[in-house]
Amino acid sequence: MLAIRKTKAGPGGLSVDDVAAPKEAHSTDVLVKVEAAGICGTDLLIYKWGEFAKRMKLPTILGHEVSGVIEQVGSDVKGLRPGMRVSLESHLPCGTCYTCRRGWAHVCPKTRYPGVDFDGGFASFVVVPESVCWPVPCGIPPLQAAMMEPFGLAVHASLEGSGVSGLNVLVSGCGPIGLMNIAAAKALGASKVIATDIHPLRLTAAAKMGADECINATEESVYKTVRSLLGERGVDVAIDYSGQAAALKELIQSITHGGELRLMGVPSHDILLNLEEWLFKGLIVRGLHGRRLYETWERSTSLLVTGRVDLSSLVSHRLPLSAAEDAFEMALNGQSLKILFEPNGTCI
Structure with missing residues (x-):
């Protein structure tokens, strides 16, 4: 073979x-x-x-x-x-x-x-x-x-912590799993899903997967655009798939006080972070990996077999x-x- x-x-x-x-x-x-x-x-x-x-x-x-x-x-x-x-x-x-x-x-x-x-x-x-x-x-x-294996990552990221139901969610990095996360968050009840990336192909796909707003981070400020959409409140949850320091900085600025940052992207090298804003905002930071065995598979299967996610x-x-x-x-x-x-x- x-x-x-x-x-x-x-x-x-x-x-x-x-x-x-x-x-x-x-x-x-x-x-x-x-x-x-x-x-x-x-x-x-x-x-x-x-x-x-x-x-x-x-x-x-x-x-x-x-x-x-x-x-x-x-x-x-x-x-x-x-x-x-x-x-x-x-x-x-x-x-x-x-x-x-x-x-x-x-x-x-x-x-x-x-x-x-x-x-x-x-x-x-x-x-x-x-x-x-x-x-x-x-x-x-x-x-x-x-x-289903990568989709499980997106479902896991959507369900952890306070979940996404009724919340405003920012997905940073619209590779395949980030795109899946847009669909999963919408299916699980997110109020608004904002997507950001630097590739037009991915942003077009993000809109097709249900993103309410798509931001090209090379053309506009993520933070300023989020502020224009949601005011001072910002997003309740930010999920990062990029692993990039510049993206993380924008996400921190965009999250509401007491909101959640969920980290899925793996940086290719060590990055420097100024944690002062993280602390003063009282952010909840979650490092996520894989899928919960096998709870996430049950939820993922249900979303697919019912057609809530395609x-x-x-x-x-x-x-x-x-x-x-x-x-x-x-x-x-x-x-x-x-x-x-x-x-x-x-x-x-």
Whole structure:
């Protein structure tokens, strides 16, 4: 089978290789025939060989945003059977540490990831533990099922803390997950959702996903525009996907006193912050990661299967595995929204 692998340390180092397909699932594992698999920001970090990637043992098949059909289940698997469509959770927590026992398994310090610590889903078939397989209702098509993992981040960011219902929300950074967050926040009852980015393509998509106002941060001040829209009140919640110091400064100015800043974007380097305004405003700052296991999956599934959120317009490219190099370059250069690989041919 073809597979996209990271084969060399350092920037680049991708290879599309013909490798042996897994033949069976052992014990508590599941063999999945991949229908669709999306490029994620983590894949781009690996491509650029960011710090997180250096834990990898190469070569490794990339990909963790995956939907597919179960081909075979291990002898000890309960509740799953061949023929079921599944979407994959990308976090495999240890389940036994202090963090996991407190109900915070989504931030387990011993978490392992498909496509990082073991072979992932940029291939025709993938073997994964039963615990990361989420059964997908028939009302969710394969392409949207492949986006359930990142959509879960957006739902998680919308539900944490005071939530979004009845509140004014600012989403900074309209990559795929930021765009999903716009739709999730609207579906979960946000009063007004304001989106900001520097790419016109993404801002156009933000409007389609339901943003009430879209701000190009290269052309106008986010803070001044928010003030003109909402007055001195500002936004109740700001969710940052950019990881940029300049964006964070504007967000802090735009949040109401006692409001919430939710951090999802990962900065590429250390940044300097003046915390005085954070303190005097009494801001609640939340660092968010992953999805709550599996509460967020339940909420995400409900939003998709009922049609309250439709992610289909986010798919800008559907490509074979052989187009890996071009796909990664497009994603890095902001020439795409969501890129999905279809390893076994076009999904219906």
